[in-house]
Amino acid sequence: MRLKKISGAVVRRLPIYLRVLDELARDGAKELVSSQELGERAGVSPALVRKDLAWFGEFGKQGVGYDVEHLRTELRRILHLDRDVPVALVGVGSLGAALVRYFRRRYVADPGFHLNIVVLFDADPAKQGETIEGVPVEPPERIPERVKELGIRMAIVTVPAEAAQSVVDTLVASGVRLLFNFAPVKLAVPKDVHIVHADLSLELQRLAYYLED
Amino acid sequence: MRLKKISGAVVRRLPIYLRVLDELARDGAKELVSSQELGERAGVSPALVRKDLAWFGEFGKQGVGYDVEHLRTELRRILHLDRDVPVALVGVGSLGAALVRYFRRRYVADPGFHLNIVVLFDADPAKQGETIEGVPVEPPERIPERVKELGIRMAIVTVPAEAAQSVVDTLVASGVRLLFNFAPVKLAVPKDVHIVHADLSLELQRLAYYLED
DNA sequence: TAGATTGTTAATCGATTAACAATC
DNA sequence: TAGATTGTTAATCGATTAACAATC
Known part of the structure; x- marks a missing residue:
């Protein structure tokens, strides 16, 4: 159920975020990631990371950040990469x-x-x-x-x-x-x-x- | 000699224009092309074609259009594709x-x-x-x-x-x-x-x- | 609680389009 | 000359950034 039309610029960044989350999950060091760090690794400003994700829901916790596994699952679903x-x-x-x-x-x-x-x-x-x-x-x-x-x-x-x-x-x-x-x-x-x-x-x-x- | 910094969006379109001009030259049907036709073939609006080209000089003739061979030569030079x-x-x-x-x-x-x-x-x-x-x-x-x-x-x-x-x-x-x-x-x-x-x-x-x- | 960070609104920036005077 | 089309300026559109209240 997509309420607004998501711009191509936003869609283009989603797989980049997913890749960064995959790396974070693989390294396994942290369960949480901030828009700051996610943005840094993806080459995008923290504000834009939050804005991009907010199109699809509220995935973060204020004062805490985003749960790596949870956001990963959500992004996979959004990109239809949760099945072959x-x-x-x-x-x-x-x-x-x-x-x-x-x-x-x-x-x-x-x-x-x-x-x-x-x-x-x-x-x-x-x-x-x-x-x-x-x-x-x-x-x-x-x-x-x-x-x-x-x-x-x-x-x-x-x-x-x-x-x-x-x-x-x-x-x-x-x-x-x-x-x-x-x-x-x-x-x-x-x-x-x-x-x-x-x-x-x-x-x-x-x-x-x-x-x- | 580049006076203004040309944006990446403009540079990305230059090789597309060049390709269209190459096709026009190959087919050889016309010596002149308008921003209208060039834009149509390149998938870009006529206004944007004119604006993009204007960054580099005045290549067209009012009321007439652009000389295919001349514009081709100029674009090759701009893209440094006039030599190996x-x-x-x-x-x-x-x-x-x-x-x-x-x-x-x-x-x-x-x-x-x-x-x-x-x-x-x-x-x-x-x-x-x-x-x-x-x-x-x-x-x-x-x-x-x-x-x-x-x-x-x-x-x-x-x-x-x-x-x-x-x-x-x-x-x-x-x-x-x-x-x-x-x-x-x-x-x-x-x-x-x-x-x-x-x-x-x-x-x-x-x-x-x-x-x- | 105090500190951190989100989600969101307003401000800014940049790119595209519209419009038109200049002129071939 | 009349019609066409450029080069360019102003208006619009869209995307990014800044800022901050909400809240964990």
Whole structure:
């Protein structure tokens, strides 16, 4: 039940807070954390930490701080990371394959990481039937069928730029609503579909701006 | 000569404009582009396009628009993408190797893409001496020496989280000022060092927020 | 109780949009 | 010239910070 629309800037910080809480829980030194310390570790001001969390409820105790375990549980719930989320990846080139390894290993090693790549798609027949980290590669024609079977609502797109829009259309038509796109193109999607762009070339180019002359 | 400090939000949009101009130049249909069309293709309002560009000079003609080739040249210059920029990559795991392939192929295929990965470093002796896309892998001990020899001011960091801070310290001490970091940690660096974080797990986790309940 | 820290409101800051005179 | 579009200023919007009463 979300009363107000939470801004993207706030949502972007939630996983950072969660990561800090995971570290605090792992080190186990303290059961409580203040907005001061949480902010310091997350790279955010204490006031903003309190304001961000207050959108979702009253998780702290005045004069005391936040209970690490409790806040962790709440943040996991808010982020829907309290249960497994099946994810598809389309485009098993070197970047796609690297991401499968990266996320699958994380999933296996970390019981708190509920994002699970369960199926891969690639148009290259030579790759179909292969597995990467135990996950099978299937032909793109099977996207609608498999997405429905597996209840997939999130997908990673690592196909070449020319193929991206058509792959995304198929994914969206099949019911996928959350996309993590690595193709260097602007994608057209319905308003209820969320896209995060990881445009690595743009990021590297933007760094070049800061080269001193 | 930069009179005002340009905000990060503006800098982030410059490579997007450049990409749109590259597309327009490739298609070759028009020599002129309006802030209206440039904005539409870049996903930005026309007013913001004009305001962003105006920070750097007067590139347009009233009543006419912007000359595609001229604006392209100017943006390349502003972004320091008018000449080759040598880049190092540290951490040749599957993600690092995938990025080398991705960026090297782009560099070879696209004469306008001046970001060139010229040296790789990895602590694994089994990888040292290997090459990826023709680029040699060397031991991290050689970072200071090679960075100086090659005049490197930009590096991509794809080492495990535990190793990231120490690698970054070495890079910075060797003269690197621009970092593209894929390790899921906050890094401490001097004020004159610029970091772009590509924290892929955080991005995927933030998408999960939008899973409907 | 006294000290600490939250949750929240008001003030500030910065970025985007609207509007329009200048001018091609 | 008339129409179009820039460059720029003022208005608006949204996000962050400062401040503090509430309260543990």
